[in-house]
Amino acid sequence: MREFKKLHEQEDPLLIANVWDVPSAKTAEKLNFQALGTSSAAIAAMLGYEDGEEMRFSELEYIVQRIAANTALPLSVDLESGYSREPKEIADHIRRLANLGVVGINIEDSLVDEDRSLMDANAFASILSEVKDELTKSGQNVFLNVRSDTFLLGLAHAVEETQKRIRLYEKAGADGIFIPCVENENDIEAIVKSTTLPINVMCMPGLPDFERLKALGVRRISMGNFLFGALQKNYEGMLDQVITQNTFKSVFEYSKN
Structure with missing residues (x-):
């Protein structure tokens, strides 16, 4: 995980290739990407599911195992909301992925029932803290990239709510923060300046180019399922x-x- 973490500290933002199977992973490796991240939405679609933990964790685990066995690149896995609401079970899922060679995970603060909705920020931070404690006890060192869906869900005061959640997640043990669907430069800059953690943004039609994102202080750029x-x-x-x-x-x- 140490080398993966260093990729978030280099001069240029880390451009993650989001993959869903072995061929997509091999193509990214051929093109000299520095790291891979799975797309839960793409894997779900490939298996005939909607995004939002419809597939079983065991199905995700199998796809990850095949990808990890066929690439030497650092691999981060989109774990959605953890495939459980219980911190010990979430930590166990992360340990199982780490045993496959995974160096990082994304975990998000929203849940999908019929619609997607944000979890209570304090409740999610408590879960995250317990997960981190469980991983520390077992000696697992995995990069926890915590996704907040404030912009994805179009909150009226998304910047302020994001900043509040970042403070909670930082205290709970997050290694990075992922804010999908943020596009406005002023919003990105305000979020970056609110934390020392590396900020991850995602492919969007109005997202600034990579040089501009670098100037704004973004440390990681991902592709989602686009x-x-x-x-x-x-x-x-x-x-x-x-x-x-x-x-x-x-x-x-x-x-x-």
Whole structure:
């Protein structure tokens, strides 16, 4: 985990390649990415589930095992909300992933029932603190990237609520903070300045370019499931060409590129 943590301290932000299977992981490694992170939404879609812990932890664990066995890159895993509400069970899930070679996890402060909603900040911080204590007792050193869904859920005072939650999560043992869906430069700067922890932002249409994010103090940039979604659209287009052209020529033309 020490080397993975150092990647959050380098001059340029750490660009994480979000992957969902062995081929996507191997492609990222071929292109010299420094680290990988799984996308829970992409893995869920690949297995026929909606995002939000519909798949079983054992299914996630198997996919992670196959990815970890086929790459030498540091691997972080999106654990959603922990696949349990019990800190000891969450810590056990993290230990099982660490035993596969995983160096970090994402854990989020929202839950999906019929809709996604934020957990109480103090209650989530308490869970996080207990998870951290359990990991420390067993000697597991895993990078805890704590995701807050204040912007994802469109809160009216998202910056202030994010800053409040960051203070709680920092005290509870977070190693990094992930704020998906934040795009505005002023919001990003205010969040970065509110903590010494590395801030992670995610691929969004209005997100500033990487040089600007570096100037704003962002330490980690991830992709979510957006590349997976784009690939699925490209696949749909290729299949449509096969149907409309009554030939496979387009498939082989594409593979030449």
